[in-house]
Every structure is written in C-alpha cells, then in structure tokens.
Amino acid sequence: MKKSRLRVPGPTEVPEKVLNKMALPMINHRGEQFRNLFLKVSEEIKYVFQTNNDVLIFPSAGTGVMEAAIANFFSPGDHIVSFQCGVFGERFAEIAESYGAKVEAIKVDYGKPITKEIVKERISNDKNNKIKGILFTQNETSTGVLNNIKELREAIGNHPALVIVDAISSLGAVELKTDEWGIDVVVSSSQKAFMLPPGLGFISVSEKAWNAYENSKMPKYYFDIKNAKNSLKKGETPYTPFVSLIYALEESLKIIKDEGLENIIKEHKRLSKVLREGVKAIGLKLFVEDEYASPTVTAVEIPEERKDLQKFLKNKFNITVAGGQDRLKDKIIRIGHLGYVDFLDIIAVISALEMAVGDERLFGKGVKAAEKIYFEGGL
Template sequence: MSPGPTRVAEEVLLKMADTIIHHRTPQFVSVLKSVNEKLKKVFGTNNPVCTFASSGTGAMEASIVNFLSKGDKAIIIRGGKFGERFGEICLAYGVEAINYDVPWGEGCNATVVAGLLEKNPGVKAVYSTLAETSTGVVNDIKQLGAIVSKTGAILIVDAISGLTADEMKADEWGVDVIVGGSQKGLMLPPGLGFMSVSPKAQKFIETSNLPKFYFNLKEALKAYAKDDTPWTPAVSLIMGLDSILDMILKEGVDATLARHAKLAEATRSAVKALGLELYPKSPSNAVTTVKVPSNIDGAAIVKKLRDEQGITIAGGQDVLTGKVFRIAHLGYMDEYDTISAIAGLEIVLSQLGYKFEFGKGVGKAIEMFAKSAK
C-alpha cells in the first residue's frame, strides 16, 4: 500500500520471466510497436511517448536537457519533494529556476503562474507535478495548461505518481510533455521512464544546447519512428509493460480512474471516521496522506504495520517526517486491499494508545463500497 513500487500482477510477473528475446529482432519490434501505441492511449495523447531504461527521475532529467539551454529560465512549481527535484536538476545544468513555492499540502494557483509568466517573458518552460507524492496533493493541470498554452513556453508535467489515478488529458489540456515511471500506476517494477513530446516541445529540441547522450531525445524520436530504441532497452520490463497496458485498456482508462477515485474516497472517509485528519487540501486519488495524532509516533505506525501486519505504507518526507503517514491506493489494488489496510491501521493505532471506536474505519470503508456497488 505504498505509493511505489506498487504490486505487480502475477500474469505480468510470468510474462517478464519468459525467455528473453533479442531487442533487434522482428519479434521485439512488434512488441515495442504495440507498446508505443498503447502508451499513447494511457497517457491521453496522440504524441509520441518515448521509453527509457531508467527511473522516472531519468525522464525528469531528459525533460530538462532536451528542451532548455544554459541560462534559460524555467518556472518550477514546488509544493513537495518531487516538485523541488525539477529545480535541483535545473541547477545542475545551469538553468535559472524561478521557484513558485506552494505551501505543502496545497495545490498550485494557476493565477500565480500566469503572473510569473507575465513578469518573466523569456521563460521557456513551466514544470509541475500532477500528483505530489510527498504531500498527497493533486494539482490543477487543466488550468495550468490553459494559461501556459497561450504563451511561448511549454508545460512539462511529472505524472509519475498520478498517471492512471488522477485525470490527465494531455492534448486537450495543452500539456506538452508528460513524464512517467513504471513503478506506480503502471504496476511494474522500477526501471522504465516515459516522456511524451508535443510538436511544440519538439521545436525546442532543435535549440537546446545542454549536454546529453543517453537521454538524447532527438535520437530517441528518430528510433521511435521505426519502432526501435537508440540504445539497449529493458527487454523484460517492456514485455511486462505490453501485458499491463492490455490490462489497463481492457478495464478502460476512465474505469481505471474511477476505481482509483473509489478507493481513495473510501480511504479518506475511513481515516476521518477514526477521528484522523487529512493533510492535503486537494487530495490526489493516488495516495491518502494523514496527519499523525500528536501523542503518536508516526514512524512507529509505518514500522508496526510493515513488520507485524504485513502491510507496507509510507511515512512523511523531509519536513513531514514523523508528522504524516501515507496509504496508497495505486495500481493493482481493489476494495479488499483497502479494507485490509484500514483494519491493520486500526490494530496498530490501538496498540500505540490512540483512542477510537473499533471498526469505525473499516465499517465506513465497507459502507462506501456498498453504496458505490448499487
């Protein structure tokens, strides 16, 4: 129940355990062609979606080195650890980061971004997260797209955690680049990074002078056009990706989003029924972030759930260490997983001295699921 790596379906594990095939064969080209088309449907775009053998952070780095040059200005929406990471990568490459520091737990204000774009007419790109995993916040990408698309800048969104859980209509909303990773809503082990590229963003590739070799998008797009990769791909992970994309598309992208929304709402209702308080003001459907009661050790909640109940959740990061815990409802997960997690949480909270009425959280989750089944 952590926000990544998430659980992998048994049939996908078996697919990845199959006999390895060479990546320069017609068999693999056929699989890669299939994956490339399916990724576009899941990403909500008609634009190419390139796949890298890297974590999502590799794709984040690629989204900077391929579109910007040293001395360029970029607006970085920082409302958590992963929004801040874009700024850290910019700093490493000599890109001037104009930081918009959003209070942790809150979503960004598109009007503030509009003001920053007006004050800084030379800005080349705006970077945001869809779901900020460290806080459990979802940002309003639709509003951001409406503003940035009217300028000469491109909008780049880290959807590593939010993809398949929070709505993302890339082309309709004017998102130029979406960054993704395999170990979240795509339900695979870590090791694949993804990046969609709009025609507007592709023009920026021609003027970028930042150093790049493995993450050279010009080479990646050239190979993509032939259903190939410039370098050795992660063959087994891509075989698994082909299988998991079939599962997502069989369920339906909208149905997958609806399932995450249902699990998220039940989790939020359950923890509130236990007298606990949510941390984010605009919660993501990928993960529920809950404030730790003042008399409880937040790290102990995570440890006891993992070691004694066999349930892995996540604690807080940075300034939120020990102050929140995070229960994900992301990827290969259903109602019974959620109910089990709430039951385990009730046991652990009771052991740690938190006072509440047993069964209130579990009962509320079951009530929510029963209502949604009508």
C-alpha cells in the same frame, strides 16, 4: 505468517500475469520479434498519455525522464519557472539547475496545491516572454496533493513557454489529457499506475517541444529523445532495452485498455475517498484537505499516542507504508493506493489502522464509514 501488503506510493504491487511476463526468456533486441513488440507498446502507450504525440520509452527510473524533460528542450541560462508544493517539485527544479537553467521557484506550503491564481499572476507579468519552460508536478507524492493541471494549464493561456508535467505518480490513475489540455511534455514511469516493476521511463513530446529540441544546447546523450525517436522508427532503441519490462508493459497496457482508462480513474478516486472516510472515522487526521487530495497516495498524520505507526503496521500486519520525507519526516505516513489495489485492500489498511489506534470503541468504525461510501457508489 503475514502476507506482504505493499502500500507505498510505488513501487506498487504487480499483477501476477504481468509478473509472469518478466520470467519469459530473452530474445534478440535487434530481431523481428522485439521490433514488433516495441513498436506495438510505443503506439499503445499513447492511450494512457491521451496523446497523439510521440511517446518515448527509456530504460530508466522516473528521475531519468525528468532529466530528459529538461536536457532535450532548453539551453543553459534559459528561464524556467518551477511550481513547487513538495519534494518532487523541488527535485525537478534541481535537475534544471544542474543543467545550467536559471530556475525560478514558486512554492506553496507542503500539503497545499498550486493554484491557478499563482500561475496566472506570474505568467501575466512575463510581458516579454522571457520564461521558456514551466514545470508542474501533477501528483505531489511527498504530501499527497493533486494539482489541477487542467486549470493550471488554462492559467498559462497562450504564453509560448513549454509546459512540462511530471505525472510519474499519477499517469494512468488520474485524468491527464495531454493533447486536449495542451501539455508539451509529460513524463511518467513504470512502477506506479502502470503496475510494473521499476525500470522504464516514459516521455511524451509535442510538436512544439520538438521545435524547442532543435534549439536546445544542453548536453544529452543517453536521454537524447531524437536519437530514441530515430531508433523507434525502425522498432529499435538506441541502447539495450529492458527486454523483460517491455514484455510486461505489453501486458499491463492490455489490462489498462481492457479495464478502460476512465474506469480506472474513477476507481482510484473512489478508493481514495473510501480510505479517507475510514481514516477520519477513527479520529486520525488527514494531512491534505479533501478538495485537492491525491487519488493515488494519502498522507495521514502520525498521532501522539502512536508515534511508531509505520513500524506498527509493518511489524503487526506486514503492511508497508511510506514515511514522510524531509521536514515531514515522523509527521506523516503515506499510504499508496495506485495501480493494482482494490477495495478489500483498503479495508485491510483501515482495519490495521483501527488496531493501531487500539481503542476498542472505535473498532469497525472506520470500516463502516468506508463500506458506506463504497456501497453508495454501487457494487
């Protein structure tokens, strides 16, 4: 009997004390108890977003709040620039297109990040401020690339376009200073660094974005943020909230606050490095260079000698990792290490990879490299 070890980049493992909250009995979602709870979590979640802006909580997958980030702020025909380095960047553009925006896609190769040069060049050429929105993906889960949002935002300068960041697989695990950096809209969801089951989408909205809302002509109903904000003033939601997940969110926000966001961010970086050094030491290839590697998901190239790597990890060790998407199918596996993951979880993955490589001379080598890095950081 082998324990299930969920190492996909979301849904992530959920701490026991958070899971237990999911089992609490239902309460009236229009009653005093729920109102207080909902007001509390809606306020406390701002800490994770590093913002004083409104943060609205929807019962939805991450893609739902990506849609909210388009439909609430733009009108059909609006020019939106979408910077893409993988599947999730592409998805953001698809959503904008489906709502009638005029989307301009700027792509870099899978495995590479968007650079400030690319952004600067495009924005500085927009002399008449035709661009209304700029879409970034902070952490491109499909390749394991982290875009440097701080730099990219700086490259935009004073251009009046709304800056919108998909931080679904990064927020709470990677630095994202919404207010300090001047990000108008940030979206995230529950099943990643929030350590919750899937089901909640989060969206932060700056004052500038609220102004854009007033002029937006795209249709919206379920994801109407003004509707949500008006309800929130009374501690309510426009439609039935996901009560169990709101209980759980309260608990996970408490954990994040107690641990401290900075510590959590540091630990994600550290564990990412631990895994990467372990992978390198046994001769496996990382798909993304260290410099812009994601702290939450690591893509490892599938070696010729172990084509069945994903299945091997599942069948022999009950470790579930993700495969590659689209043109990366059968090329990489993606190992998630965000949220409720610790050093010894990483060691377990490396040990399983050592067995997958199956060369006795390499046994322990990955673990050694990993331990060295971790040890040097202080226990």
